[in-house]
Amino acid sequence: MTLADHLPILPVLLPSLTAILMLLIGDDPERRPLVRGLALLSVALGAVLGSMLVMNAAEGTLMVYRLGDWPAPFGIVLVIDRLSALMLLLTSAVALPVLLYASGGWDAHGRHFHALFQFQLMGLMGAFATGDIFNLFVFFEVLLIASYVLMTHGLGKERLRIGLQYVVLNLVASALFLIGVSLLYAFTGTLNFADLALRVPQVQGGEGTVLKAAGLILLVVFGFKAAMMPMAMWLPATYAAASAPVAALFAIMTKVGVYAILRVHGVVFGADGLPLLLLPLALATSVVGVLGALAAHTLPRLVAWLTVSSVGTILVALGLHSEAAWSAGLYYLLNSTLVIAGLFLLGELVASQRGPMAHRLEPCSPVAQPALLGLLLLVAAASAAGLPPLPGFIGKLMLLEASVAHPLAATVWTVVLAVGFLTLIGLARAGSVLFWSVRPDVPGGSAGASPMLLLATLSLLAMSVLLSVFAAPVQRYTQATAQQVLQRADYAAVELKP
Numbered sequence: 001m002t003l004a005d006h007l008p009i010l011p012v013l014l015p016s017l018t019a020i021l022m023l024l025i026g027d028d029p030e031r032r033p034l035v036r037g038l039a040l041l042s043v044a045l046g047a048v049l050g051s052m053l054v055m056n057a058a059e060g061t062l063m064v065y066r067l068g069d070w071p072a073p074f075g076i077v078l079v080i081d082r083l084s085a086l087m088l089l090l091t092s093a094v095a096l097p098v099l100l101y102a103s104g105g106w107d108a109h110g111r112h113f114h115a116l117f118q119f120q121l122m123g124l125m126g127a128f129a130t131g132d133i134f135n136l137f138v139f140f141e142v143l144l145i146a147s148y149v150l151m152t153h154g155l156g157k158e159r160l161r162i163g164l165q166y167v168v169l170n171l172v173a174s175a176l177f178l179i180g181v182s183l184l185y186a187f188t189g190t191l192n193f194a195d196l197a198l199r200v201p202q203v204q205g206g207e208g209t210v211l212k213a214a215g216l217i218l219l220v221v222f223g224f225k226a227a228m229m230p231m232a233m234w235l236p237a238t239y240a241a242a243s244a245p246v247a248a249l250f251a252i253m254t255k256v257g258v259y260a261i262l263r264v265h266g267v268v269f270g271a272d273g274l275p276l277l278l279l280p281l282a283l284a285t286s287v288v289g290v291l292g293a294l295a296a297h298t299l300p301r302l303v304a305w306l307t308v309s310s311v312g313t314i315l316v317a318l319g320l321h322s323e324a325a326w327s328a329g330l331y332y333l334l335n336s337t338l339v340i341a342g343l344f345l346l347g348e349l350v351a352s353q354r355g356p357m358a359h360r361l362e363p364c365s366p367v368a369q370p371a372l373l374g375l376l377l378l379v380a381a382a383s384a385a386g387l388p389p390l391p392g393f394i395g396k397l398m399l400l401e402a403s404v405a406h407p408l409a410a411t412v413w414t415v416v417l418a419v420g421f422l423t424l425i426g427l428a429r430a431g432s433v434l435f436w437s438v439r440p441d442v443p444g445g446s447a448g449a450s451p452m453l454l455l456a457t458l459s460l461l462a463m464s465v466l467l468s469v470f471a472a473p474v475q476r477y478t479q480a481t482a483q484q485v486l487q488r489a490d491y492a493a494v495e496l497k498p
Contacts, residue, residue: 083330
């Protein structure tokens with residue numbers, strides 16, 4: 001076998017081996033430059049692997065990797081299609097600038113930051129690459145265990161208190177996950193995604209009702225992970241309490257829940273039943289998220305509520321259950337993840353120059369870099385709100401066009417447009433307070449941000465802008481992705497062959 005044959009497992013192996021090597025090197029301050037360099041090299045290499053997988057998947061190839069050479073559905077398989085390849089690349093695209101930002105000093109606030117960061121990447125990569133739902137649970141737990149420690153990195157009373165709540169709630173969700181998986185296996189005899197997609201529609205009668213109940217349990221679990229209402233109330237406090245680079249990395253964690261809903265409920269359970277429940281919950285999530293952003297009194301909490309709102313918009317696309325809507329949702333997912341991650345980093349840069357006011361949306365003395373930071377906030381706000389010609393506008397336009405024939409089209413249009421308008425108001429209010437409401441009597445920061453921190457923040461927002469520059473090829477890719485994930489027979493033919 002050649003190296004190309006092992007390509008699907010490399011994005012999972014790379015961060016895990018890197019983390020182990022870092023633990024062996026140790027966390028002494030004098031070795032920190034070596035660990036930082038190793039971490040950045042590993043994530044950059046992961047981005048290269050993600051790009052290779054996307055280029056390969058763009059041709060429509062399904063890459064199946066059987067661990068131990070056991071045939072599916074009995075063995076563990078990794079499956080790389082257009083969707084998983086896209087999510088792997090997006091994870092690396094977010095992780096690299098975030099890690100660069102953390103290397104500017106945040107990684108020194110606690111022990112083993114980089115090893116934990118790599119373990120979190122391992123869990124994320126595995127969740128996007130796995131071909132069966134039980135190993136989705138396994139990788140969920142890997143990324144969550146790492147996130148528990150990263151959440152409290154740097155300690156502090158508030159961070160520790162919120163972190164404890166975060167751990168308890170996720171443990172409850174994990175227990176529900178196991179119950180849902182057990183019910184699926186009991187009535188289908190398989191946990192492989194491709195096999196489940198064939199078997200679940202064939203289960204009728206009372207057993208079919210139990211399977212739908214299992215699906216509802218899993219929807220609760222994935223909805224909690226994605227921050228879908230009414231399970232979203234944990235996210236704003238958690239993300240606002242985390243350090244800036246950790247919150248920025250967590251921007252991709254909610255997309256694991258979205259990804260799971262698409263795989264399990266969009267494909268395995270199909271268009272009957274569950275999507276009817278998903279759409280109103282998604283609309284409610286988007287509305288509650290933006291209202292929370294309007295009521296926020298600190299910048300991190302505002303961005304955290306916008307995370308909830310953006311997840312709602314993506315789930316609206318999934319709830320419409322059409323190829324065009326899913327394509328729009330995936331395009332919007334790419335942009336919202338990059339923008340939200342960039343806003344968390346940008347918020348930290350602004351707060352560091354506001355003296356005692358820090359993150360609070362209250363008047364303060366002028367920041368040291370008002371023009372640069374103000375411009376970055378303007379670009380991020382315009383994209384998050386959906387103003388042309390930025391990718392937020394393109395994604396929402398695709399979504400509105402896809403919803404025209406749906407019975408709830410008027411409701412979808414009203415919510416999407418109103419949420420975009422209110423998002424713009426919320427970020428404009430924050431910007432006016434941060435940069436225009438000046439109190440010379442309040443001390444501010446004396447120095448601007450370092451080039452490393454600015455580069456990390458700028459790169460995330462620049463990648464968002466590039467989604468507009470290359471909107472046509474990206475849209476073609478997301479359209480092909482939406483078409484591919486619904487081809488149940490094609491997945492079964494490749495994954496389940498002897």
